[in-house]
Amino acid sequence: MKNLSRVNNPYNDDKVISQCSIFGMMNTSGKLISGMQCITAITNMHERGNGLGAGFAIYGIYPDRPDDYALHIMFDTKISREETETYLKRLFDISFAEEVPIFPTESIINPPYIYRYFVHPKLKDTHEIVDEDDLVTRRVFKINTSIEGAFVFSSGKNMGVFKGVGFPEEIAQFFGLEHYRGYIWTSHGRFPTNTQGWWGGAHPLSLLDWTVVHNGEISSYGANRRFLEMYGYVCTMQTDTEVVAYAVDLLERKHGLPIEVVMDIFSPPVWEQIDRMNSGDRKYFEAIRNTYGSLLLNGPFAIIVAHHGEMIAHTDRIRLRPMVAGIKGDTVYASSEESAIRLVCPELDKVWIPTGGHPVIARLKGTEGHDVVEGGREIPGTIVMEV
Amino acid sequence: MRTALLPEFSVVRDENRCIQCRVCERQCSFDVYSYDAGNNLMVHREENCVACQRCSVLCPTNALVIKMNDYTYRPNANWTRESISDLKKQAETGGVLLTGMGCDKPLKNYWDHILLNASQVTNPSIDPLREPMELRTRLGRKADHLEIRNGNLEVPDYPYVDLSTPIMFGAMSYGAISYNCFKSLAQAAHEVGTMFNTGEGGWPRELRKFGTNTIVQCASGRFGLDLEYFNDAAMVEIKIGQGAKPGIGGHLPGEKVSAHISQTRMIPMGSDAISPAPHHDIYSIEDLQMLVHALKEATDYRKPVSVKISAVHNAPAIASGMVRAGADIIVIDGVRGGTGAAPKILRDNVGLPIELALAAVDTRLREEGIRNWASLVCSGGIRNSSDIFKAIALGADAVYIGTAALMALGCTVCQKCYTGKCAWGITTQDPYLSKRVNPEIGTQALVNLLRAWSLEIKEMLGCAGINSIESVRGNRLQLRGIGLEDWELGVLGIRGAGQ
Numbered sequence: 001m002k003n004l005s006r007v008n009n010p011y012n013d014d015k016v017i018s019q020c021s022i023f024g025m026m027n028t029s030g031k032l033i034s035g036m037q038c039i040t041a042i043t044n045m046h047e048r049g050n051g052l053g054a055g056f057a058i059y060g061i062y063p064d065r066p067d068d069y070a071l072h073i074m075f076d077t078k079i080s081r082e083e084t085e086t087y088l089k090r091l092f093d094i095s096f097a098e099e100v101p102i103f104p105t106e107s108i109i110n111p112p113y114i115y116r117y118f119v120h121p122k123l124k125d126t127h128e129i130v131d132e133d134d135l136v137t138r139r140v141f142k143i144n145t146s147i148e149g150a151f152v153f154s155s156g157k158n159m160g161v162f163k164g165v166g167f168p169e170e171i172a173q174f175f176g177l178e179h180y181r182g183y184i185w186t187s188h189g190r191f192p193t194n195t196q197g198w199w200g201g202a203h204p205l206s207l208l209d210w211t212v213v214h215n216g217e218i219s220s221y222g223a224n225r226r227f228l229e230m231y232g233y234v235c236t237m238q239t240d241t242e243v244v245a246y247a248v249d250l251l252e253r254k255h256g257l258p259i260e261v262v263m264d265i266f267s268p269p270v271w272e273q274i275d276r277m278n279s280g281d282r283k284y285f286e287a288i289r290n291t292y293g294s295l296l297l298n299g300p301f302a303i304i305v306a307h308h309g310e311m312i313a314h315t316d317r318i319r320l321r322p323m324v325a326g327i328k329g330d331t332v333y334a335s336s337e338e339s340a341i342r343l344v345c346p347e348l349d350k351v352w353i354p355t356g357g358h359p360v361i362a363r364l365k366g367t368e369g370h371d372v373v374e375g376g377r378e379i380p381g382t383i384v385m386e387v
Numbered sequence: 388m389r390t391a392l393l394p395e396f397s398v399v400r401d402e403n404r405c406i407q408c409r410v411c412e413r414q415c416s417f418d419v420y421s422y423d424a425g426n427n428l429m430v431h432r433e434e435n436c437v438a439c440q441r442c443s444v445l446c447p448t449n450a451l452v453i454k455m456n457d458y459t460y461r462p463n464a465n466w467t468r469e470s471i472s473d474l475k476k477q478a479e480t481g482g483v484l485l486t487g488m489g490c491d492k493p494l495k496n497y498w499d500h501i502l503l504n505a506s507q508v509t510n511p512s513i514d515p516l517r518e519p520m521e522l523r524t525r526l527g528r529k530a531d532h533l534e535i536r537n538g539n540l541e542v543p544d545y546p547y548v549d550l551s552t553p554i555m556f557g558a559m560s561y562g563a564i565s566y567n568c569f570k571s572l573a574q575a576a577h578e579v580g581t582m583f584n585t586g587e588g589g590w591p592r593e594l595r596k597f598g599t600n601t602i603v604q605c606a607s608g609r610f611g612l613d614l615e616y617f618n619d620a621a622m623v624e625i626k627i628g629q630g631a632k633p634g635i636g637g638h639l640p641g642e643k644v645s646a647h648i649s650q651t652r653m654i655p656m657g658s659d660a661i662s663p664a665p666h667h668d669i670y671s672i673e674d675l676q677m678l679v680h681a682l683k684e685a686t687d688y689r690k691p692v693s694v695k696i697s698a699v700h701n702a703p704a705i706a707s708g709m710v711r712a713g714a715d716i717i718v719i720d721g722v723r724g725g726t727g728a729a730p731k732i733l734r735d736n737v738g739l740p741i742e743l744a745l746a747a748v749d750t751r752l753r754e755e756g757i758r759n760w761a762s763l764v765c766s767g768g769i770r771n772s773s774d775i776f777k778a779i780a781l782g783a784d785a786v787y788i789g790t791a792a793l794m795a796l797g798c799t800v801c802q803k804c805y806t807g808k809c810a811w812g813i814t815t816q817d818p819y820l821s822k823r824v825n826p827e828i829g830t831q832a833l834v835n836l837l838r839a840w841s842l843e844i845k846e847m848l849g850c851a852g853i854n855s856i857e858s859v860r861g862n863r864l865q866l867r868g869i870g871l872e873d874w875e876l877g878v879l880g881i882r883g884a885g886q
Contacts, residue, residue: 217510219852222780222864230756255532261540270519270855287542289857291530291759298858299510318518318854320511 020215021045021168022203023341024186024304024334026311026362028371031330032060035177038185041333041340043169048215048336049189053202054171055163057154057211058182059308066158068095068118069136069208074199075113076149084143084150091139092119100162103176108166111174112199116160133208133253140207141234151200156209159308163188163202171202183364184311186304188213205242207249209307214241215336216321219299227294241303247295248305259305259312259361260373265292267317267357304334311362319356325374326351332362332372390479392472394433397456398442404450405429411442411451416808416820439801441810473731484731487804487814489631489723489768489790492735497742497875498774502884504865506852513849520845521855524553524785526622526762527691528715546691546715548602548621550785551580552841553856554775556833557720557766557787558604558626558695560588562639562648562660563727563804565821568796568813569594571829576600578830579837584787587626587637587662589651595619602693605682607636608662610652614685622716623682623690625675627666628697630724630767633738637662638728643807643816676712683713691715698722698744698767699737703751710752710761717761718787719744723768725790727814728805741767742781746879749782749861758861772843781879782861795836796829 023042027033035058042054062070071088075081088094100114121135140152154161159182162175168189172178188203204211218224218240225235225243231254233246244266251262265288268274274285289296300320305312313334315323326333326341326348333341338351354360354374361373398419407427412420417435420442422428436453443451460471473484506512513520527547534541556576561569563586576583577597584602589611595601603620605612617623628634639648639660649656669675675694682692693716694709696702706717721741726734745765752758765778766787775786790800797811804814812823848854851865859865868876869884876883 217852219506219510220858220862222862223858223860226753226861226863230753230758256535257533258535261533261535271521271523272519283542284540287530287533287540290525290547291533293525293529293855293857294860296855296857298853298855299506300852318513 020191021048021189021336021340022187022213022215022302022304022334023336024184024213024306024311024313026184026306026332027330028332028362028365029330030060030183030364032063032181032183033185033331034181035172035185037344038187039169039172039177041335041344042187042189043167043172044340044343045189045335045337046167046169048191049167050191051165051167051170053163053165053190053198054168054188055161055190055202055204055213056168056172056175056177056185056187057159057161057204057206057213057306058177058180059159059184059209059306060182061160061180062118062158065096065118068120069132069155069157070160071117071119071140071152072100072154072160072162073115073117073143073150073152075115075151078113080147080149081113081115084147087139087143087147088117088119090122092117092121094119101176102174105170105173107170108164108174111164116154137207137249138232141232145234153200154206156206156211156307159209159211161204161206161211163204164199165202184306186211186213186306186311201239203241204306205239205245207242207245208253210245210248210253211306212241212244212248212303214244214301214303216301216303216316217299218243218297218301220297223294224297244297244303244305247297248307251292251295252307259310260359261288263312263314263359263361264288265295266297266314268296269317269357302336309364309367312359313354314359315354315356317357323354324351325354325360327372330365330371332360334360390434391475392434393458393460393468394436394456395472396433396436396438396453398431398433398436399452399454400429400431401450401452404448406448406450408447410445410447414441414445414810416441416810416815416817417803417806437801437803438799439803439810440799485728485805486731486734486802487725487727487729487806488800488802489725490734490738491802494722494740496768497740497871497879498770498777500868500870500875501742501777501879501881502867502869503773503776503780503847503851504867505850510852512852513854515842515845515849518849518854520848521857522552522841522844524550524856526550526693526716526764526784528761529759531759546689548582548691549580550582552837552844553779553783553785554837554840555581555602555764555785555787556583556792557724557789558584558586558602558624559727559789559793560586560604560610560639561591561651562588562643562816564793564814565809565812565816565824566591566647567821567824567826567829568793570826571796571824571833572792573597573601574826574830575833575837578834581837582621584624585620588639588648588660589653590616590620591647591651604695605678606662607664607666608660610654610660610662612653617682617686617690621690622693623686624693624695624716624718625666625678625682625714626695627669627675628695628699628720629726630697630720630722630738630741631726632729632733633697633699634664635730635733636664640807645816648816672708672712675709679713693718693764695720697724698739698741700739702739702744703747706748707751707755707757710757714761716764716784717748718764718766719748720787721745721765721767724766725793726804741765741778743875743878745778745783746781746863746881750880753782753861772840773847775840776844776847776859777866779856779859780862780865781881782863784860792833792836795832796824 302321587606695718722738762784
């Protein structure tokens with residue numbers, strides 16, 4: 001992408017005293033809601049960002065095309081768009097394509113070209129029997145790594161990521177997000193420290209319908225990344241957060257593990273706690289630490305992970321980053337600050353600070369389990385398998 | 388014929404301090420000292436001195452100083468004193484020059500060209516005195532993934548060993564080292580919760596109570612091997628190679644084979660114990676696979692099996708084959724690895740620095756997607772806790788220490804292990820000398836060393852903002868190289884400082 005950090009940080013300040021902000025809300029009845037609450041809440045945490053990145057993920061926004069993969073792609077140049085479209089036409093059936101509507105604002109300077117394509121992967125070009133998700137994933141990585149100036153930043157069905165370099169309210173205005181309706185909204189105001197702000201590196205980070213917004217820094221990134229690379233994930237976004245998105249995709253979609261187990265893999269109890277557990281729990285945690293020790297997320301983090309049907313708020317096990325959860329009726333909130341939730345919903349049924357390492361999981365009503373679970377894992381037992 | 392060699396060391400005695408107590412004479416096992424009763428003087432045979440420093444340390448009046456001999460040949464950058472001495476020794480003896488311990492040549496030490504990361508404000512460091520820091524390490528094959536079937540998490544039952552800290556005692560056989568040293572290592576491993584390795588010399592029965600902390604070796608000599616030997620241990624290691632002497636075997640001279648060693652190794656007293664370079668049933672990777680599975684069969688698939696090789700040019704490809712042959716743990720021993728005895732020419736010229744070999748092997752196994760199939764242990768010249776941290780960040784699960792452990796027991800690296808005269812009682816079977824290591828005091832010294840290094844590793848973890856050693860394994864972003872060429876950074880898979 002263009003060197004937008006120069007535009008957005010003209011004095012090249014090393015530090016602006018600020019932090020990331022994250023906010024998420026989900027209607028557990030699946031009712032589509034306007035983004036105004038989410039935009040207002042994240043805007044209230046303006047001081048936690050520095051204008052070098054912000055974004056939103058919205059689920060349920062394309063009800064007319066629920067089965068198409070919606071590829072949101074940003075291009076540096078028209079040439080990169082033409083090259084990408086040639087690639088897409090060769091490997092995907094495109095049912096509809098358009099430039100993502102934007103509403104130019106003074107503060108968003110020199111944005112990339114942003115298009116969306118509703119597609120299905122063509123299977124005839126491959127000799128392998130693979131599922132569609134794998135094909136899409138592989139081709140997204142291909143575009144991101146081999147086509148200069150093109151970047152796919154959203155690739156799920158009936159959902160979309162909208163992000164860029166700016167403050168959250170500017171990005172919301174730029175994309176006209178008040179016009180969208182969805183049942184899960186997650187958002188992020190970014191203070192990038194490890195990497196320069198660029199459009200692809202803004203949060204949410206996503207793959208298929210998995211999205212992650214993150215406050216913190218993952219000091220196990222090198223270990224996590226090298227583990228994921230063994231499974232074919234290519235880290236292209238120059239930020240530590242993408243490992244979370246890929247890890248969730250690997251663990252939940254490919255390995256079929258429930259989200260509770262995935263969160264236990266990210267933040268398991270320390271060994272001394274495990275030693276004191278009953279035999280079943282001990283075996284369970286030994287197994288996940290043994291197998292997925294390289295996906296333990298270390299360092300300070302608070303994340304909101306979302307995909308269709310679920311929104312998960314989670315922090316590191318010694319809780320080095322803030323997270324507040326709240327419930328009002330069938331709406332579940334998660335936020336860096338309680339003030340943001342209170343601003344859009346002053347009267348809450350319940351508000352609390354989740355324990356470090358214990359996820360808060362909000363689910364669509366009618367799906368398996370409760371609609372809101374805190375730190376509850378529901379694996380009845382473990383079986384030792386002879387090999 | 389009198390040797391034509393210059394003495395390597397000088398003994399400088401302060402006659403004003405010396406009280407003729409003759410401690411130096413009793414302590415020196417290399418016959419440097421004798422007493423001239425007529426003149427009431429201590430006499431020196433400096434050509435025998437190995438600079439083990441036993442005499443100077445134990446001299447009650449500090450009357451002795453051992454230093455490099457000032458006599459010199461005409462300086463010559465090509466014909467150094469060492470090369471002249473070696474040549475003359477061979478002209479006198481007509482034999483292969485032997486030496487003990489690891490390579491002492493000034494090869495580039497990559498550990499010293501790697502710097503660690505530290506957290507600052509955006510990612511806070513963690514105080515290990517207040518927060519839990521996890522060093523527990525599990526060695527053995529790991530599952531590629533877990534599955535949930537019928538609501539149950541299915542856990543593959545691969546055998547493993549747990550270590551409380553990622554530091555183990557490497558293979559040093561009873562025979563190469565004294566019984567008291569061997570016992571100290573076993574007891575210390577038990578007390579700390581890590582592993583010691585019997586080496587290839589068998590395993591005395593009275594030490595089998597430490598079985599949960601014992602790795603037994605199956606080397607080419609097959610000394611002391613029977614079913615109980617394997618089943619009493621926690622892990623079995625097939626030794627193919629050793630860093631100090633890649634491509635050659637071992638030889639314990641008959642004079643060291645005492646009654647107890649004879650019983651332990653299951654060989655006649657006084658007979659030479661030869662371990663040939665190749666296992667005579669392993670001439671291919673397929674043969675190795677058969678031995679791995681034979682050992683698993685013998686131990687009812689309850690013990691992880693490791694395979695140890697020395698770091699050689701194509702170690703990554705070899706390691707890949709070993710993993711595919713069923714090894715649960717791969718051990719790579721670098722060029723600075725120690726030994727009781729090796730031809731000097733091999734020790735100094737064969738093999739690779741462990742840093743490069745380790746990084747290359749870890750990368751290769753990851754590229755092939757089989758890194759989970761085996762744990763990776765490295766050894767060969769580990770000197771301190773930062774070497775260990777760097778090794779883990781390059782991809783190791785754990786390390787073996789050998790020379791460092793012997794130093795905790797008194798070793799001063801005089802490199803005369805092969806003589807059997809170790810004045811510190813470590814690499815000797817002489818009962819008079821070996822009593823110099825008290826197994827209880829030795830155990831405490833080893834426990835102290837592991838405790839100190841573990842605390843330091845926790846400090847390094849904390850400064851990197853990490854609270855579990857698992858998050859360091861293969862985390863090369865925690866490392867930066869300095870003073871390294873691009874190709875070296877490439878092999879190590881790390882960025883240069885400032886990048």
